[in-house]
Amino acid sequence: MLKKLIVLAALLLPVCFANAHEYSAGEIHIAHPWSQELPPNAPTVAAYFVIHNNGKTADRLLSVASPIAGIAELHEHVMQGDLMKMQQVPSVEIPAGGDITFAPMAWHVMLLELKDRSLLNDGKRFPLTLHFEKSGDVTVEVAVQKQPPAGTEEHKHAQ
Secondary structure (H helix, E strand, C coil), rough: HHHHHHHHHHHHHHHHHHCCCCCEEEEEEEEEEEEEEEEEECEEEEEEEEEECCCCCEEEEEEEEECCEEEEEEEEEEEEEEEEEECHHHHHHHHCCCCCEEECEEEEEEEEECCCCHHCCCCCCCEEEEEECCCCCCCCEEEEECCCCCCCCCCCCCC
């Protein structure tokens, strides 16, 4: 009986961690890159993740790129009067010892001129390369999901 339980646990372990994926480069740690599955005719897709800087100095996310899109941009949402507006930003500073959350209605990556829609279905993954000023390039696999991860909420940040 114990042998059967061990085999069952070994088989289920990958399922438990299938969506939990993390990446590191230098002092930068990137947790659970994800994107929400969109209708087939959606012209753009957004990618989200959390960046933690374990270092004693700030780093900067300078740009992003993905082979599934002709254009990849860093964006943020800001309140202008009574309207929430999305705008492109040239870079995002990751403070020393701090976190920056890329989430719906906050910082995010916009992918435009989509080339390979086959990777935008639930359960698929696509590559995204983040270019940092100090930590260099980090390529992550963005998990496409029907629903946002549990605990994902709208995040706000100061401008």
